[in-house]
Amino acid sequence: MSRENINMSELQLYLNRHFLNKAQFAAACAISEAELNDLLAAQILPGPSYVVSENATINSAVFGESDVTDTVAGEYFRSCHTVWCERAKQLVAEHGETAAPKLMKQEFMRDYIAALTEMNASVWHLRVCFEADGTVNIAGLAENAELHWKHFLLGTFGICTANPVSAAEIACKGVLQEKLSHLTANGSKTDFSAAEARGILPVVDAFANAAMWFSPAEYARSSRKRLVDDLRPRLQAAMTM
Numbered sequence: 583m584s585r586e587n588i589n590m591s592e593l594q595l596y597l598n599r600h601f602l603n604k605a606q607f608a609a610a611c612a613i614s615e616a617e618l619n620d621l622l623a624a625q626i627l628p629g630p631s632y633v634v635s636e637n638a639t640i641n642s643a644v645f646g647e648s649d650v651t652d653t654v655a656g657e658y659f660r661s662c663h664t665v666w667c668e669r670a671k672q673l674v675a676e677h678g679e680t681a682a683p684k685l686m687k688q689e690f691m692r693d694y695i696a697a698l699t700e701m702n703a704s705v706w707h708l709r710v711c712f713e714a715d716g717t718v719n720i721a722g723l724a725e726n727a728e729l730h731w732k733h734f735l736l737g738t739f740g741i742c743t744a745n746p747v748s749a750a751e752i753a754c755k756g757v758l759q760e761k762l763s764h765l766t767a768n769g770s771k772t773d774f775s776a777a778e779a780r781g782i783l784p785v786v787d788a789f790a791n792a793a794m795w796f797s798p799a800e801y802a803r804s805s806r807k808r809l810v811d812d813l814r815p816r817l818q819a820a821m822t823m
Contacts, residue, residue, distance in 0.1 A: 593640070594653050596797045601631065601658035601740070611667040618667075626670045626683040630657035631740035632797075643736040645800040660740030665747045690734060691727045693749035698723065701753065706761035730756070742794050742805065755792040762789055762809045769808035772816060779820035786814050 602610055608618040621627050633641045636655045641647045669689075673682035702712045711723040730752065733739065739746035743755045763769070765782055774782070789809060796804040 591652055592798045593650060596795075597632065597634075597653070597658050600661060600794075602661050603654075603656040603658060604630070607659040607661070607664070607667075610661065610664050611671075613667070613671070620679075621667065621670055621674075624679065624683045625735050626673070626686045627666045628660070628663050628734055628740060628746075629737045630659050631737035632658040634658065640799050642741055642800065643733065643738045644741050645803060648799045650799065660737065660746065662745065662747050663737075663740060687731055690731055690749050694727050694730055694753050695723060697750040697753035698726070698757065701757045705754075706757050706764075708757065708760060741800075742796070744792055744794050751792070755789070758785060758789040758792055759805055759809065761785055762813075766809070766813060769813050774817055774820040776821050776823060779817040783814070783817050783821075786810055786817065 604615060604618065608615045611618065613621075622629055631642060634650065634653050634655045635641070638650055638653075639647050640650045640653065670682065670686060673685050676682075677685055698708060698711055699718070702708055703716065707714075708726075711719055711726050713719055730749075734752070739752050739755075743752055745751045762782070762785055765771075765778075765785070786809065790806070793806050793810065795801075796806050801807055
């Protein structure tokens with residue numbers, strides 16, 4: 583596996599700004615670490631988005647493993663994920679430990695599918711989930727929702743989504759990324775007309791608001807670099823030609 587050596591003073595600052603270690607996250611959720619472990623084992627809330635090891639590596643569900651230095655070992659949870667922990671606690675209190683995980687999944691998938699359905703008509707047509715006439719591809723939509731639930735549990739959206747506090751926010755970032763990727767050959771297109779550029783720039787701006795900034799360990803490989811920071815100057819240049 584190819585790895586990169588990263589300036590970890592920057593990475594630690596990034597982690598400190600947007601994430602909490604396990605003890606901090608449990609405290610922010612007003613539960614013990616043992617209770618947090620039980621909720622994670624029950625697969626009812628997002629896991630750590632990053633794991634920094636004692637042997638100088640950082641691992642994420644999105645980008646895999648990179649070599650690091652000067653970073654504090656631990657499991658790092660997105661700080662805003664306390665909202666999911668609060669909902670998990672409510673479900674456990676109301677329905678019990680056995681039923682709560684299934685109910686959390688049902689809620690997430692219901693809200694995610696509703697958001698995709700709305701955005702299919704108003705933002706971008708997701709061909710994997712909907713037919714050309716707008717009717718639902720039931721199998722495709724269910725598979726997509728199931729995949730996103732799995733990534734939810736892995737803590738993936740803590741890495742790539744600016745405000746992953748609802749299934750709708752998660753869906754929005756994904757749909758905008760799909761739209762930009764289609765319109766720009768995944769950020770590789772260079773020849774835009776002025777009219778194309780004017781049409782795409784608002785999508786770039788919307789995606790920039792929906793996407794995370796990404797840490798120094800992965801920014802070079804991130805959708806933000808590819809679809810915002812590298813792409814926007816080319817679009818702006820096309821509008822002046």
